[in-house]
Amino acid sequence: MKTVQEFADKFSVGLSILCAVHCLLLPILLVLLPSLTALQLQNEAFHFWMIVGVIPISIYALTVGCKKHQRYRLLLWGGSGLVLMVLALLLGHDLIGEYGEKVLTLVGASLVVFAHIGNFKRCQLHTNCTSHQSDSSCN
Numbered sequence: 001m002k003t004v005q006e007f008a009d010k011f012s013v014g015l016s017i018l019c020a021v022h023c024l025l026l027p028i029l030l031v032l033l034p035s036l037t038a039l040q041l042q043n044e045a046f047h048f049w050m051i052v053g054v055i056p057i058s059i060y061a062l063t064v065g066c067k068k069h070q071r072y073r074l075l076l077w078g079g080s081g082l083v084l085m086v087l088a089l090l091l092g093h094d095l096i097g098e099y100g101e102k103v104l105t106l107v108g109a110s111l112v113v114f115a116h117i118g119n120f121k122r123c124q125l126h127t128n129c130t131s132h133q134s135d136s137s138c139n
Helices: 004-032 034-039 044-069 073-128
Strands: none
16 A cells, blocks of 8 residues: 555655756757747746745655654755755855756755655565564664
């Protein structure tokens, strides 16, 4: 049975990947398909709403997952990634340049993805463990 936490891990990974793809491919798509400029995807509002979506979902999934498997360093990795993504949004290309903004966003999104994949795997492993099993991989 799938839990809300598993769904949140997967959804946050998807949002983080979408954010990374947006940063990497949007300039190429705008050159190839100039009519996409009408969608305002290069707008800072896109980054803002992605962060608004990723933060609560990530905090929920990582917190619940870490309570299950006790690997709190995944929460630290995910939190660091979220902080980098927020910094990229707050500092913007005006202060750190377009390259700096992309680097912060991509590194942040990668950390969030890494944390959620680790969280999901640990939760799956924890779910498969029985209460009387003393295998160290189930802790």
